[in-house]
Amino acid sequence: MKRSIIFLILGFFFFISCKKVLTEKPKLISEENFYKTPDEVQSAINGIYGPLKSNLFDFTYPAQLVCYTDFAEGRGSYAPISQFSGLDNTNIGRIEAFWRQLYQSIRNANNVINNVKNNENLPDATKRELLGEVLFLRAFDYFHITRNWGKAVLRTEDNMLEPDVPLSESSDVYKLIEDDLKFAIENLPPTTDNAGHPTSGSAKTLLADVYFYQGKYEDALKFSKEVKESNQYSLVKIATYQDFEYDLYGPDLVTSPEEIFYIKFSRSPGDAGWAYPAFLSIPISGYYGSGLSLYAIVMDTSRYNVYVNWDTRDIRRQLWFGQGDLGFGPNYILSRKFIDPSTLTSGTYGGNDYPFYRYADLLLIYAESEARVNGVNSNAIEALNTVKRRGYGRDPLQSSDIDYKLADFADLDDFIDTVLKERGYENSMEGGKRWFDLKRLGRNKAKEIILAHTGKVIEDRHFLWPFPTAEFDNNGALEQSRDQNPGY
Numbered sequence: 001m002k003r004s005i006i007f008l009i010l011g012f013f014f015f016i017s018c019k020k021v022l023t024e025k026p027k028l029i030s031e032e033n034f035y036k037t038p039d040e041v042q043s044a045i046n047g048i049y050g051p052l053k054s055n056l057f058d059f060t061y062p063a064q065l066v067c068y069t070d071f072a073e074g075r076g077s078y079a080p081i082s083q084f085s086g087l088d089n090t091n092i093g094r095i096e097a098f099w100r101q102l103y104q105s106i107r108n109a110n111n112v113i114n115n116v117k118n119n120e121n122l123p124d125a126t127k128r129e130l131l132g133e134v135l136f137l138r139a140f141d142y143f144h145i146t147r148n149w150g151k152a153v154l155r156t157e158d159n160m161l162e163p164d165v166p167l168s169e170s171s172d173v174y175k176l177i178e179d180d181l182k183f184a185i186e187n188l189p190p191t192t193d194n195a196g197h198p199t200s201g202s203a204k205t206l207l208a209d210v211y212f213y214q215g216k217y218e219d220a221l222k223f224s225k226e227v228k229e230s231n232q233y234s235l236v237k238i239a240t241y242q243d244f245e246y247d248l249y250g251p252d253l254v255t256s257p258e259e260i261f262y263i264k265f266s267r268s269p270g271d272a273g274w275a276y277p278a279f280l281s282i283p284i285s286g287y288y289g290s291g292l293s294l295y296a297i298v299m300d301t302s303r304y305n306v307y308v309n310w311d312t313r314d315i316r317r318q319l320w321f322g323q324g325d326l327g328f329g330p331n332y333i334l335s336r337k338f339i340d341p342s343t344l345t346s347g348t349y350g351g352n353d354y355p356f357y358r359y360a361d362l363l364l365i366y367a368e369s370e371a372r373v374n375g376v377n378s379n380a381i382e383a384l385n386t387v388k389r390r391g392y393g394r395d396p397l398q399s400s401d402i403d404y405k406l407a408d409f410a411d412l413d414d415f416i417d418t419v420l421k422e423r424g425y426e427n428s429m430e431g432g433k434r435w436f437d438l439k440r441l442g443r444n445k446a447k448e449i450i451l452a453h454t455g456k457v458i459e460d461r462h463f464l465w466p467f468p469t470a471e472f473d474n475n476g477a478l479e480q481s482r483d484q485n486p487g488y
Helices: 002-014 018-028 038-053 060-066 076-082 089-116 124-149 170-187 200-214 217-229 241-248 276-280 315-319 359-374 378-391 412-427 433-440 443-454 469-474
Strands: 259-263 297-300 332-335 354-358
Touching: 038 089, 038 124, 038 259, 060 076, 060 089, 060 276, 060 433, 076 089, 089 124, 089 469, 124 170, 124 200, 170 200, 200 217, 200 259, 200 354, 200 359, 200 433, 217 359, 241 315, 259 359, 315 412, 354 359, 359 378, 359 412, 378 412, 412 433, 433 443
Parallel strands: none
Antiparallel strands: 259 354, 297 332
16 A cells, blocks of 8 residues: 555655656665565556546546536636636646646556566566556556547656657547557456456456547447446446436445446545535535535526437436526526435445446447447337336336337437437436537537537637646647647
8 A cells, every 4th residue: 555655645645856856766765675575566556547537537537528518517616617718727726637647647557567567577468467457457548638639748657758749639548548549458357356456357358348439439439338248247227316316426436236436435534535526516405525525516497408408218318407496596407417425424425436348338439339330229229118118217128118119210310319419318417428428429510410409619728628738838849830730
C-alpha cells in the first residue's frame, strides 16, 4: 500500500514539474526491491486507478461532459458549458486537471510495464495477465484523451523519461489503444472475483467502443457480437424506478450481471465515496446527503424537447423528478439516477459505482453496428428491443407490445436515429456517454440535435478542449501557436 501511495505522489507532481520529477524518480522508488510478487505488482496497478478516482471520474469530469448534452444543463460554474459560451478560468482549470490526472494514470501504467515485462521473479502467465490489466487501463486513459482533445502526447513505457514529446495524430493514438486492448483480450481472464477489475469481456467491450467511435463498424460488430454471444452478461430486470435506483445503480451493490467495467467507489470509512451524484441532487429531495448536495445539473422541461417527447410509459423517464419549486424555477427537474439516502445522516459521498460499460451499452453498440454492416434486420432490432423492454419494465427477453418492428423504420438512417434516442434514454447522466455519441456522428449532426432539443448553437471550438498551458511550458516539443486546438 505504501508503494501505491508513492506512485500516486509521483503522478501528482509529474505534470506540474515534469522534468524535475522525471529526473528524481529513481531516488524515490527502490524498484529493485519491489515487483517480486503478484501482490506487489497489483499494489502498483492500484496506483493506476488512483488518479482516475481522485477528482476525475470522482465528480468534475462526468459533470463537465454531461453539461454539453441535450439531457441536462449546468448551474453555477457549469453554466458556461451548457450555454456553449466559452470556457471561463474555472472550467479551463478543470480541463487542465483532467489532462494531468489522465497522464498521471498513464505514467503509473508505463512504470508498471517497465518493471514487469522482463521480470524474472514472476511466471510468464502471471506477468501477461497483470500486464493485460495495465494495458487495458492505459488504453482506457488514451481513449478519453483522444476523444476530448483530438490528439495526444503519446507517452509509453519506451519514452516515459523523455520530457519533450510531440503531439501524435489521433490515428497513431488509436493504433496504440487497439494494440493494448488486443493484448488485454488475449491475456485477461473471462471472469474475475475482484469486482472493478477488467476481464477479457471488458477489453472486448472497450475495443468495440473504440471502433464504434471511429466509425469502423465491422470491427465494432465483431467484438460486440463476441461479448453478446459469450452469455456472460444479462440485463437486470426492472419493474419500478426504485429498481433502477437500487438494483442497477444502487449504493450497496458490489456487482451485477450487467456490469462489464465500472470504476468502484465506497462510502466506507477512509473513502470519500463517489461525489458525482451530489451534482444531481438536492438535500430536500431525500435522495442525497445534507451539506453535500450541489445540484449543479438540472433539466428545463419547458425547453428540453428530449424530455417533452419522452414516452411517459418509459420508467427511465421517472428517474427525473421535480419536488415543487426546487429553488431555481418551477420547470426544472433533477436526476435521481444515482442516489444514496444513507448520506443524509452519514455526511459522506455515495457508495454508487461509475458504470462505464453496462451490458445495455454493449447491446446498443451491437444493434447499430449490425444494422450499418448488414442492414436493418431482426438481430439488430431484437438487440434494440431488449434494452427498450427493460426500460419499460418488461421482460427483456420476451416480445412485447412496445417492441419496434421492421416496418417502423423507413431506412437505415431512421434506425440509427432510433438507436441514438434509445442510447440517450438509457445512458442519460452517465458521464460523457451522450456527448461522445453526438461527437462520433459528426459535428453537423451534433449541432443539429443540440439545436433541435435545446435551441442552443454550437461553434466548432466546443468539440475539443484546449491543451493545458502547463504542457506547453514543460514540453519543449510543443508550440502554442502551432499545436493548440483552434479557437483557444
